[in-house]
Amino acid sequence: MHLPARPAHEAARLAALRQYAIVDTEPEPRYDEIARIVARAFDVPMAFISLINEDRHWTKAGIGYSGSIARDITFCTHAIEADEVLLVPDATQDERFAANPLVEPEGGVRFYAGAPLVVPGGHRLGTVCAVDVRPRTPKRELLVLLGALARQVVELLELRRRSKRLAESVENARTLGELIPICAQCRKVRRDDAFWSSxxxxxxxxxxxRFARGRCSECKPPASPSPSLGSAELSQLPEDFDELPEVSAEENSATAAIEAALRDLSLPEAELGEALTILDAQRREIDELHRVSAELSELLAGIRTLGELIPLCVDCGKVRQDNHYWSSLEDFVEARAGSRFSHGICPSCLRELYPDLADAVLSKQG
Structure with missing residues (x-):
């Protein structure tokens, strides 16, 4: 049996696969429906969407097969070696697969066609494939359909990943829009764990x-060597922080290609109608995923500057607004994230300013 070589950038490919957090997840109708279209269009007993991790071929959706097996004996491991569809009309006549344990038994695999799932960045994470126990030579239109369905799966995976990342970013920043306890004396704020920090x-x-520390025009002495941060200096600062994920508003070209390929196959009217109904539902679902991702992205846009480099005066603690006006950091956060502050006094300042009362007050607070 011919064992396929591991891809040249296998570590990067596996890292890309982990970003999608899809392996070992529960079945989802959107992927099951794509496997069903493949099985009916090819008229085969087995069709599935596979993902290849370190040592397993795992099935996200399958007709006639589910679960996982060792990656080295699978046809799909060969299919992720190239961007085009892997076609094996008769595995018994192909030296790569003739001695494969999936082929050798009576009733084993004879026909295989697999389109790789090529994600942005060029990594091939798995396949959409059709399998039969009989040798066959499919029409070209079927291979075109398979490639279009693979692109559809990639779009679903990408939208799922982007939406998840955006939702996590929104959740991480959510508390900036809530009521934040701040000490009126030292300006520290209280975290969820009751720890006070700047x-x-x-x-x-x-x-x-991140903050770029300098001195504002009011605090800068005439002969001070410490510069006041201006727009020219800020434009030269590196932008090495993580960018928030962007959502493409481009039309789903994969769906259009799938519909065209289905019509070219001259399927029976009932089968074509069912496939187009599934496709229309997927189109609406993808549009909805785009809408949700766009809304999350827009929500984050309002607080995006909070993740950038903000000029901060080291003397008075003011920050510079876009209009070169210097304001308190609290006012800046309130304007950008809708935060509100409840003013009080932290334990350290309470003990320093009111040592006689501190223990009694703090004991009541628990």
Whole structure:
């Protein structure tokens, strides 16, 4: 049996696969429906969507097969070696597969066609494939359909990943829009764990904010060597922080290609109608996923500058707004994220300012 070589960039491919967090997830109708279209269009007993991890061929959706097997004996491991469809009309006549344990038994695999799932970045994570126990030579239109369905799966995976990342980013920044306890004396804020920290540290943890420290025009002495940060200097600063995921609003070309390929196959009217009904439902679902992702992206846009480099005066603690106006950090956060602050006094300041009352007050607070 011919064992396929591991892809040249296998570590990067596996890292890309992990980003989608799809392996070992529960069945989902959107993927099951694609496997069903493949089985009926090819008229085969087995069709599935597979993903290849370190040592397993795992089936996300399958007709006639489900579960996982060792990756080295699968046809799909060969299929992820190239961008085009892998076609095996008769496995018993193909030296790569003739001695394969999936082929050798009576009633074993004879026909295989698999289109790789090529994600942005060029990595091939798995396949959409059709399998039969009889040798066969499919029409070209079927291979075109298989490639279009693979692109559809990739779009679903990509939208799922983007929406998840956007939702996580929104959740991480969500508390910036809530009521934040702040000490009126030292300006520290209280975290969820009752630990008090600087507002800068709080923003850094919650929104990835970074601060460029200098002196504002009011605090800068005439002969001070410490520069005041201006727009020219800021434009030269590196932008090495993570960008928020962007959502493409482009039309789903895979769906259009699938519909065209289905019509070219001259399927029986009932089968064509059923496939087009499934496709229309998927089109609406993809449009909805795009809409949700766009809304999440728009929501994050309002607080996106909180993750960028913010000029902060090291003397008075003010930050510079886009209009070169310097304001308190609290006012800046309130304007950008809708945060509100409840002013009080932290334990350290309470003990420093009111040592006689501190223990009694703190004991009542628990």
């Amino acid at each position: 507002l800068e540290g709080y923003m850094s943890d919650r929104a990835g904010t």
